[in-house]
Amino acid sequence: MNLDSLLGELRLGLGDAAVLCGDELHGRALADWSGIAAAAPSALLQPSSPEGVSLALRLCERHGQRVVVSGGLTGLAGGANPQAGEVVLSLSKLTRIEPIDEVGGTIVVQAGVTLQQLHEHVMAFGWSFPLDLGARGSCQLGGNAATNAGGNRVVRFGMMREQVLGLEVALPDGTLLTMLDRVVKNNAGFDLKHLFIGSEGTLGVITRLSLALVPLALSSQTVLCALPSFDAATRLLQRARQRLPGLSSFELMWDNYFQAALDAVGATPPLTGRYPVYALIETLGADEPTSAVGVESLLEACIEDGTVDDAVIAQSLDQAQSLWEIREAIGELLSKFKPHVAFDVSVPLSHMGGFVEAAIADLETRYPDLQHLCFGHLGDCNLHLLSGPCRDDAQMLEIEELIYAAVGRAGGSISAEHGIGVVKRPFLHHSRDEAQIALMGRLKHALDPAGILNAGRVFESFPGAHSV
Amino acid sequence: MNLDSLLGELRLGLGDAAVLCGDELHGRALADWSGIAAAAPSALLQPSSPEGVSLALRLCERHGQRVVVSGGLTGLAGGANPQAGEVVLSLSKLTRIEPIDEVGGTIVVQAGVTLQQLHEHVMAFGWSFPLDLGARGSCQLGGNAATNAGGNRVVRFGMMREQVLGLEVALPDGTLLTMLDRVVKNNAGFDLKHLFIGSEGTLGVITRLSLALVPLALSSQTVLCALPSFDAATRLLQRARQRLPGLSSFELMWDNYFQAALDAVGATPPLTGRYPVYALIETLGADEPTSAVGVESLLEACIEDGTVDDAVIAQSLDQAQSLWEIREAIGELLSKFKPHVAFDVSVPLSHMGGFVEAAIADLETRYPDLQHLCFGHLGDCNLHLLSGPCRDDAQMLEIEELIYAAVGRAGGSISAEHGIGVVKRPFLHHSRDEAQIALMGRLKHALDPAGILNAGRVFESFPGAHSV
Secondary structure (H helix, E strand, O other), X not given: OOHHHHHHHHHHHHOHHHEEXXXXXXXXXXXXXXXXXXXXXXXXXXXXXXXXXXXXXXXXXXXXXXXXXXXXXXXXXXXXXXOOOOEEEEOXXXXXXXXXXXXXXXXXXXXXXXXXXXXXXXXXXOEEOOOEOOOOOOOEHHHHHHOOOOEOOHHHHOOHHHHEEEEEEEOOOOOEEEEOOOXXXXXXXXXXXXHHOOOOOOOOEEEEEEEEOEEOOOOEEEEEEEEOOHHHHHHHHHHHHHHOOOEEEEEEEEHHHHHHHHHHHOOOOOOOOOOOEEEEEEEEOOOHHHHHHHHHHHHHHHXXXXXXXXXXXXXXXXXXXXXXXXXXOHHHHHHHOOOOEEEEEEOOHHHHHHHHHHHHHHHXXXXXXXXXEEEEEHHHOEEEEEEEOOOOHHHHHHHHHHHHHHHHHOOOEOOOOOOOOOOOHHHHHHOOOHHHHHHHXXXXXXXXXXXXXXXXXXXXXXXXXXXX | OOHHHHHHHHHHHHOHHHEEOHHHHOOOOOOOOOOOOOOOOOEEEOOOOHHHHHHHHHHHHHOOOOEEEEOOOOOOOOOOOOOOOOEEEEOOXXXXXXXXEOOOOEEEEEOOOEHHHHHHHHHOOOEEOOOEOOOOOXXXXXXXXXXXXXEOOHHHHOXXXXXXXXXXXXXXXXXEEEEOOOOOOOXXXXXXXXXXOOXXXXXXXXXXXXXXXXXXXXXXXXXXXXXXXXXXXXXXXXHHXXXXXXXXXXXXXXXHHHHHHHHHHOOOOOOOOOOOEEEEEEEEOOOHHHHHHHHHHHHHHHHHOOOOOEEEXXXXXXXXXXXXXXXXXXXXXXXXXXXXXXXXXXXXXXXHHHHHHHHHHHHHHHOOOOEEEEEEEHHHOEEEEXXXXXXXXXXXXXXXXXXXXXXXXXXXXXXXXXXXXXXXXXXXXXXXXXXXXXXXXXXXXXXXXXXXXOOOOOOOOOOOOOOX
């Protein structure tokens, strides 16, 4: 078998316009946001239907042709970057949004619809889709599910996994599994969708999604709290979870991050004085007076007993946004401290305070010339740590090894929300032992015996996978 | 290989007291709550540690001995009932509760701990475990996870799947997978726990669970609403989801169920007059005044625009409990209408009103002598339907075939929360197509190539599985 004969069959099946190669690939964005170099692929396939995706896979599998799946290319783990000899299978032409179910609050969309398109579409009907993240304008819902995307509202709504009622998936052999359930409770045999959510495109290609919506929130409260210690933050989190059923975000910023962020966005400090940590809290839902009463009474009690030192409640959407800008200054900081190592880890809450203290002390001793900034989604045990600007690749690798090993010892996860891809593959063993990685391989072999799909992503490929 | 040599090895490995057979099995409860007859097993194993479970599986697999996993035996699908030639592997000696993590709100327990033991244990520390169901005193947490149990609070907290942070699982070959994560966000490779949750013990045996807790609720509101129509109920649900972030239950009772339930428990009607449907709403969380304000303002608005005809807000815990008794009268009704067919199905909300209307009309025409009662967890699309007393098995089968086929046509699930076991296996095809059932079989083969574990549960066993 050779590439030309495969391309001929693909053109016949998908149409000439859906199969690009050689010069036609010139100038096309094919690499994700990881910064890792992408190889030139053998071809780019752009089927325009789930059946086209299924056909493309069947033909590639028959030819033993390796395939890399490509969504919005906003991943940070290099998983979507083509490797030499691979064919890119793009979902970008699968952009259909089916009619919303306004009674049940569900919707079926094709995998190439962007997160922002979905947000805008359902809002017009009085519904919202709770997943939200910075890449919303480019990231695609198929990719959100394949990587189990997270974001700022997981404490209330869960990850992308919790928003997915059903999936349609094309398997490497071309089987199209249509499991577009629209009900919350469903124990009719194995819930196969969970096999594909978060497996980063290694087991099948998501072509359509059935998603659960939530009614549009009537109001939102945003509060920034200055806290005397990390322990106080965990107490505030527990009370906020208890007293504010609408709690939708609980973001923590350590002082080093907070000061660098204020500086980066040129903001006036919203609070006087400096404090060890700051919590940014958001609630969603209920009508304005009801939710305001809850937030105010929580703050009063916490200021009285010293859990909170100072706080500012946003009085307008503008003020809420300017508080969020401090948290979202990470974008600016990432550019400013290049080259950097940016971590996306989880650490159990009871170990997180000690973990951060020890990690920062260790980093500052070893790398006194670098900045080490720390913030996270406290409600989800998700910690982001930024170290930079780094001297060279060797230094970056050293810092990664140091932190990932410490995360492993603390019983944490080396990837909270960004996934493994190829970038974090060497460190997977810190969070998953041999038996677990072996079972991942067994599943891969059961679903993709020829090893053609996203080979080498997440874990080492087994022998047998090859390219034409 | 014969049974005696296997039992000898098991006694050597687990201790004599953990291996019972022959007369020692006399009088032991081995059947679940399905009412299906259980065969006498070859032996009963009661290992007292995860390592013991793993050893028992390894030895059984080596001898090609079929094993059925046994938890609290409260299942309704016959999945735990021994079949001829099987060995029962009981989790009842795995009763250890590890120290609670009071900061993060997580806890690790062994699989044989009952749901109620967990409730009582964590409440003493100011935490609660949100899953709750009638069988709480007997059902075990390992079984809750293996069957992905549901209950009344899924609209707020999700099913058992959403409460599980991590699992320890013994595979049929004896591999012990220890994945006891304690963090919410974890995308470090495939999230293998989802393979075992809801697969009814066919892929591995859960030995320990890491569970997420929620802070104890400060208050609770319970309201019974009388509604002019099913459509009004869906509007009320949407508004309640929008305005009451603490909404924890939204139960619907059709009038035929409501009247039979009042009669069965001998209760005074809490509302005057009769209405097509009744909604029982509960909120949890926040302090008393805040949540009362939300509930009252929602009801005022809904009564004003005719969505709600009449309502009663419970003024005490006693009154709340007496409202819940109407909903929970299903226990009495199940005894009263024996023999019966009891359905646990899901139907998309937008089809549910029409589905119930057509199904009840059809049932009343065909089976005018039977009662057909209908209620459900509206917030989760979960519908329970009770038809009885039936004439004979043939009539019961006829009614099942009729309803399951209609559920399939409506795009629903033939099992919302009870699972498939052996009882619903003949109907699985109404909710899952051939390709999906084939993939379930492929997974079964990948994890249990000898086919020894819970063989024939959920779907037909493949050849190769046998007993000694």
